[in-house]
Amino acid sequence: MKDAxxxxxxxxxxxxxxxxxxxxxxxxxxxxxxxxxxxIHDLDSFPWPFPDNAFxxxxxxxxxxxxxDFEKCMAEVFRVGAPNSIVExxxxxxxxINFATDPTHRRAGTSRTFDxxxxxxxxxxxxxxxxxxxxxxxxxxxxxxxSFLGRMFELxxxxxxxxxxxxxxxxxxxxxxxxxxxxxxxxxxxIKE
Numbered sequence: 209m210k211d212a213x214x215x216x217x218x219x220x221x222x223x224x225x226x227x228x229x230x231x232x233x234x235x236x237x238x239x240x241x242x243x244x245x246x247x248i249h250d251l252d253s254f255p256w257p258f259p260d261n262a263f264x265x266x267x268x269x270x271x272x273x274x275x276x277d278f279e280k281c282m283a284e285v286f287r288v289g290a291p292n293s294i295v296e297x298x299x300x301x302x303x304x305i306n307f308a309t310d311p312t313h314r315r316a317g318t319s320r321t322f323d324x325x326x327x328x329x330x331x332x333x334x335x336x337x338x339x340x341x342x343x344x345x346x347x348x349x350x351x352x353x354x355s356f357l358g359r360m361f362e363l364x365x366x367x368x369x370x371x372x373x374x375x376x377x378x379x380x381x382x383x384x385x386x387x388x389x390x391x392x393x394x395x396x397x398x399i400k401e
Contacts, residue, residue, distance in 0.1 A: 220264040222288065224251065225271025234267070252276045254284060261290040261400075269298045273313045279337050282325060286339030289398035295341065296395055297322070301348060302380070303388040317392040319346045319376035327399070341396040347373060348389035 226236030230244040237256070238245035249257055252275055266289055275281045285295055299317035300307035307316040323329035325341040350365060368387060372379045379387075 220262070220290075222258070222263040222266045224266060224268040224285070225274070226267075227270075229269075231267055235263075251281055251284075254280055256284045256288060258288045260287055262288050264290050264293045266293060266295045267297075268295065270300075272297060273299050273307070273310075273315050273317070276314065278315065279339075282341075283337050283339045286337075286341070286398055286400075289400075291398060291400040293398045294344075294395060295398065296393070298349070298391050298393045301384075301389040301392045303384040304390040305388070306390045317394075318380055319348075319392060321392070322346075322394055322396060325396075340399040342399055344395040344397055346376065346395075347393050349391040349393060350389050 221231060221234035223231045223234040223236045226234070226238050226245055227240065227243050230236035230246075235247060236243065236245040237247045237249050237251075239248065239250045241248050247257060251271070266285055268285065272278060272281060289295060297317075299315075299321070300310075300313060302316040302318050304316070307313055320329075320331060322341060322343050323331040324334055324336055325339055326332045326343045327335075327340055328342065348369070350369065372383075372387070372389070
């Protein structure tokens with residue numbers, strides 16, 4: 209296991225909160241010593257033990273909903289991401305069962321959660337952080353139980369999900385409570401001059 213004070217990246221891929229599902233050939237960072245992490249570090253302890261611009265690809269899957277300081281964590285993602293690096297994030301959706309099930313979840317996501325970091329979006333004008341990301345894509349994930357009712361919803365999903373994906377704002381505003389998704393996934397690009 210790599211010592212947290214050793215900041216020399218062995219890979220240009222960072223898997224934040226990697227748990228037991230670390231990306232192959234990535235540097236995994238997790239607070240849990242029983243994880244597959246190479247670096248044991250609390251995401252809410254700043255700065256993270258990596259140099260600026262160290263990574264070309266960063267994955268934060270099922271982890272940002274747990275952090276105490278979302279803005280500072282995103283500032284660290286920005287700092288350690290190289291210019292134009294890609295950041296993939298998955299969070300529980302605001303109305304989904306995945307958010308409410310885990311008592312350690314502090315937040316959920318919507319299709320516009322990262323718009324505050326994108327200077328091209330209206331919410332980006334608020335500039336809560338110096339971290340800047342272009343939101344390349346946002347999509348929902350839905351899982352169904354392996355039951356008769358779950359199979360019926362899978363059939364409905366074939367019709368409903370394409371509409372939901374192309375009408376995110378209307379879906380979240382009017383229908384998310386009736387037909388909730390489980391997760392929301394984002395692809396971001398680090399914007400550095």
